[in-house]
Amino acid sequence: MHTELCDRFGIQYPIFVFTPSEKVAAAVTRAGGMGVLGCVRFNDPDDLEAVLQWMDANTDGKPYGVDVVMPAKVPTEGTAVDIDxxxxxxxxxxxxxxxxxxxxxxLPDDAARSQGTLGWLHSIARSHVEVALRHPIKLIANALGSPPKDVIDEAHAAGVPVAALAGSAKHAQRHADNGVDIVIAQGHEAGGHTGEIGSMVLWPEIVEELAAVSPQTAVLAAGGIGTGRQVAAALALGAQGVWMGSAFLTAEEYDLGVRSGEGPSVIQQALLGATSADTVRRRIYSGKPARLLKSRWTDAWDAEGAPDPLPMPLQNVLVSEAHQRMSASADPTTVAMPVGQIVGRMNEIRPVADIIAELVTGFESATRKLDTIRDS
Amino acid sequence: MHTELCDRFGIQYPIFVFTPSEKVAAAVTRAGGMGVLGCVRFNDPDDLEAVLQWMDANTDGKPYGVDVVMPAKVPTEGTAVDIDxxxxxxxxxxxxxxxxxxxxxxLPDDAARSQGTLGWLHSIARSHVEVALRHPIKLIANALGSPPKDVIDEAHAAGVPVAALAGSAKHAQRHADNGVDIVIAQGHEAGGHTGEIGSMVLWPEIVEELAAVSPQTAVLAAGGIGTGRQVAAALALGAQGVWMGSAFLTAEEYDLGVRSGEGPSVIQQALLGATSADTVRRRIYSGKPARLLKSRWTDAWDAEGAPDPLPMPLQNVLVSEAHQRMSASADPTTVAMPVGQIVGRMNEIRPVADIIAELVTGFESATRKLDTIRDS
Incomplete structure (x- = not known):
C-alpha cells in the first residue's frame, strides 16, 4: 500500500492516526504508519515536553506528528479565571x-481542581507548537481548520508540513490558499468535530477541488475508516492516505482513562458495547458540532429544558470538570467521549500492530476482489 | 464490472437506478443497467399500466423493475376524504x-384538484404490485422496508425477487428474515428516506451482517454514489452492486417537471446549481426523515414557529398540493425535491448512456489506481 505520501514522509503505509495516547501514537509509527499525538490535554507545556521526549525514545527514529486545536479565528482569550x-x-x-x-x-478530595482544558485556548495551542518544534516532528495537524499564517510559516521554516481538517470543498480550498500542505477531508461519520457531508461525497469532492486549484496539496480521508476495506474505498475515491482516530481508542496500548484491574478501561467498555447508531453530533463538548458516544450525559443535554450549548471555548470550560468527573467514575453509561460511527465495528481490544496489519491485508483483499469484478 | 448480480438478473453492469421517469428507467435498462421505475406518483393503476406497456416496448426485452412505497406497518388507511x-x-x-x-x-383554474399522492397508501401500493406483476418485471423494490409477507410470497410465486431499503444492520437482518432477496443499504448521504449512519460505515456493516446470518441475501450500496470512483468504493466495501437515484435526475431523458422551452426543467435548474451542502434531512416531505434539496420551502419549515411535521401518510396529504404548486411554478428556489448530497456533483445535463459509461470507466480507472497503490 504505497502512495506518494509514503515517500514524502518516509512511512511504510499512508495511514495517519490521531490519538491522545503517546503509547498508541508511538506504536502506530513503529508499525509503519504515522502516529499523530493529540496535544489538547496538555495544559502545561512541560508535560507535553516530557511526553515528546518519551516519543523520541520510543519511535525508533521513525516519523511522528502532533495535533493541536487552534481555531483560525482567535477566540475569547484569557486565564481560566477570566474565562470562567x-x-x-x-x-x-x-x-x-x-x-x-x-x-x-x-472528584476525590485530594484531586487538584482542574483549570479546564486550556488546550482550546490560542495561547496554549501556540505553546504546544513551540514545544513540538523542538522535537523531530514530521507533521503539525490542526483540528480546527487552518492555523494562523505565522504558525504555518514557522512550521514550514522548520521543514514541517501542516495539515488541517476540512468538512467541505470550500474549507479545503481556503486551507490550500493559506499554505496548508495536507487537507484532512473529514466526513460526517467521523468522531469529534465534523460537518454535515458524508465521507462518500466529501472525499472525492475535496480531491477533485484540490486537483483543480492546488494540485500540490494532498488529501487524507477521515470519517468512517476502521478496516482495510474502508482504506480501499478511501483510496478508490482519490485520497492519498487515511486519517483515523476512533478505531485506535480500543487499541491494547491505549492506557488513558480509569480501569479497575487488568481489563479494558471504563471508556473502552462503553466503546466496545456501542453500535454504529450509538453516536450523536452535538455542540455540547466544545461549542462546535462534534460526534460523541451517546450516553446518559448526551441524553441529558437532549432532554427538554436543557440549555443551548455555549460557544467555543466557553462550553469546554463549562463541562471540563464534568468530563473529568465522568472519566474518573466507573460508570460506562456516563461518558463524554468523541467517537465516530465506526464505533460499531470496535468490538475487541487489539494491539496497534494487529489493527494496522488488518488495514493492510484488508486493503489488499478488497482490491483483489475489485480486480476480479473488473476483469471477469 | 461483473458481479454475481449480473448473472442473476441478466444485466451487463450491477447498476440499479431508481427513477420516477420511465424514459430514464428504460434508458438505464438499455444501457446495460437495471432501470427501476418509481410508482408512487401513480394514483390510478391504469396510468401505471400504460407506462409499463411503454416500458415493455422500449427496453429491448432487457430487465427492468418497479419501486413501490409500502410501509411494513399498515398506516392510516382510507379515501382521500377520510384522510383529509x-x-x-x-x-x-x-x-x-x-x-x-x-x-x-x-394551480391553473382548469387543473383538477389533486387528491394527494395516494401512492403512500397501502391499498394503492398494493395495486401497483398487482399491475406490475402482469408485466415482465424482474424486481420489486420497496422504499420503506420489508413489504408484507403475502406481497413477498406473491412476487416470489411469480419468480420476481424483492428488494428493500435498510438504514441499519438490524433493519437488514429483519428484511432477510422476512424473505427479502436484496437489501439496499441506504446511507445518510442518500436522497429521500434515509437514516443516520453514513454509507462508509453502513455498507460494510450490512454486508458483514448478512454474510453471517443470510449469505444468500445480496447487498446494493446506496447513498452518495454518482461517479465510477464511488462505484469502486461501494464494491470495495463488499456490496454486490449499486443503487442510484439522484444522479439521474439531471439525465437528459428526465422529462418530468415544468420547463420553459428547450433547456433543463425548473427542478433540474435547482439541482444543477446546488452544492453538496444544499440538502437537509427532514420529516416534512412524507412524515419520515427524508433528504431534500434545501430551498425556501424547507427553510420555512425550519423557521421559528413552524409546526412539527405530521406522521406518514398525513404529512404528504398536507403538503401534496403545495408540492404540485411548487412543481408547476417557474421558481427554482421553491421546490420540494428529494435528492442526496451527490447533488453537488450533478452539474450538467447528460444522456443516461453517458452517465452509465462514466460509471464503468471511472470504476475501471479507480481500480487500476488501486492496483498501482497495492503493487508498487
Missing amino acids: KLVPEAHRDFVAKTLADLGVPP | KLVPEAHRDFVAKTLADLGVPP
Whole structure:
C-alpha cells in the first residue's frame, strides 16, 4: 500500500492516526504508519515536553506528528479565571444538577481542581507548537481548520508540513490558499468535530477541488475508516492516505482513562458495547458540532429544558470538570467521549500492530476482489 | 464490472437506478443497467399500466423493475376524504401562509384538484404490485422496508425477487428474515428516506451482517454514489452492486417537471446549481426523515414557529398540493425535491448512456489506481 505520501514522509503505509495516547501514537509509527499525538490535554507545556521526549525514545527514529486545536479565528482569550466569568450561572446549575441526577461521584478530595482544558485556548495551542518544534516532528495537524499564517510559516521554516481538517470543498480550498500542505477531508461519520457531508461525497469532492486549484496539496480521508476495506474505498475515491482516530481508542496500548484491574478501561467498555447508531453530533463538548458516544450525559443535554450549548471555548470550560468527573467514575453509561460511527465495528481490544496489519491485508483483499469484478 | 448480480438478473453492469421517469428507467435498462421505475406518483393503476406497456416496448426485452412505497406497518388507511379530516387546521394554515409568503402561484383554474399522492397508501401500493406483476418485471423494490409477507410470497410465486431499503444492520437482518432477496443499504448521504449512519460505515456493516446470518441475501450500496470512483468504493466495501437515484435526475431523458422551452426543467435548474451542502434531512416531505434539496420551502419549515411535521401518510396529504404548486411554478428556489448530497456533483445535463459509461470507466480507472497503490 504505497502512495506518494509514503515517500514524502518516509512511512511504510499512508495511514495517519490521531490519538491522545503517546503509547498508541508511538506504536502506530513503529508499525509503519504515522502516529499523530493529540496535544489538547496538555495544559502545561512541560508535560507535553516530557511526553515528546518519551516519543523520541520510543519511535525508533521513525516519523511522528502532533495535533493541536487552534481555531483560525482567535477566540475569547484569557486565564481560566477570566474565562470562567463568562459562563452563565444557569448553565452551571444545569451541569451540577445533571451530574447529581446521573450519580456521577465528585472528584476525590485530594484531586487538584482542574483549570479546564486550556488546550482550546490560542495561547496554549501556540505553546504546544513551540514545544513540538523542538522535537523531530514530521507533521503539525490542526483540528480546527487552518492555523494562523505565522504558525504555518514557522512550521514550514522548520521543514514541517501542516495539515488541517476540512468538512467541505470550500474549507479545503481556503486551507490550500493559506499554505496548508495536507487537507484532512473529514466526513460526517467521523468522531469529534465534523460537518454535515458524508465521507462518500466529501472525499472525492475535496480531491477533485484540490486537483483543480492546488494540485500540490494532498488529501487524507477521515470519517468512517476502521478496516482495510474502508482504506480501499478511501483510496478508490482519490485520497492519498487515511486519517483515523476512533478505531485506535480500543487499541491494547491505549492506557488513558480509569480501569479497575487488568481489563479494558471504563471508556473502552462503553466503546466496545456501542453500535454504529450509538453516536450523536452535538455542540455540547466544545461549542462546535462534534460526534460523541451517546450516553446518559448526551441524553441529558437532549432532554427538554436543557440549555443551548455555549460557544467555543466557553462550553469546554463549562463541562471540563464534568468530563473529568465522568472519566474518573466507573460508570460506562456516563461518558463524554468523541467517537465516530465506526464505533460499531470496535468490538475487541487489539494491539496497534494487529489493527494496522488488518488495514493492510484488508486493503489488499478488497482490491483483489475489485480486480476480479473488473476483469471477469 | 461483473458481479454475481449480473448473472442473476441478466444485466451487463450491477447498476440499479431508481427513477420516477420511465424514459430514464428504460434508458438505464438499455444501457446495460437495471432501470427501476418509481410508482408512487401513480394514483390510478391504469396510468401505471400504460407506462409499463411503454416500458415493455422500449427496453429491448432487457430487465427492468418497479419501486413501490409500502410501509411494513399498515398506516392510516382510507379515501382521500377520510384522510383529509385528520390533518389539523393549524398545519393547513401554515402551508397556505407559507405558499403565499413564498409567492407560489395557485394551480391553473382548469387543473383538477389533486387528491394527494395516494401512492403512500397501502391499498394503492398494493395495486401497483398487482399491475406490475402482469408485466415482465424482474424486481420489486420497496422504499420503506420489508413489504408484507403475502406481497413477498406473491412476487416470489411469480419468480420476481424483492428488494428493500435498510438504514441499519438490524433493519437488514429483519428484511432477510422476512424473505427479502436484496437489501439496499441506504446511507445518510442518500436522497429521500434515509437514516443516520453514513454509507462508509453502513455498507460494510450490512454486508458483514448478512454474510453471517443470510449469505444468500445480496447487498446494493446506496447513498452518495454518482461517479465510477464511488462505484469502486461501494464494491470495495463488499456490496454486490449499486443503487442510484439522484444522479439521474439531471439525465437528459428526465422529462418530468415544468420547463420553459428547450433547456433543463425548473427542478433540474435547482439541482444543477446546488452544492453538496444544499440538502437537509427532514420529516416534512412524507412524515419520515427524508433528504431534500434545501430551498425556501424547507427553510420555512425550519423557521421559528413552524409546526412539527405530521406522521406518514398525513404529512404528504398536507403538503401534496403545495408540492404540485411548487412543481408547476417557474421558481427554482421553491421546490420540494428529494435528492442526496451527490447533488453537488450533478452539474450538467447528460444522456443516461453517458452517465452509465462514466460509471464503468471511472470504476475501471479507480481500480487500476488501486492496483498501482497495492503493487508498487
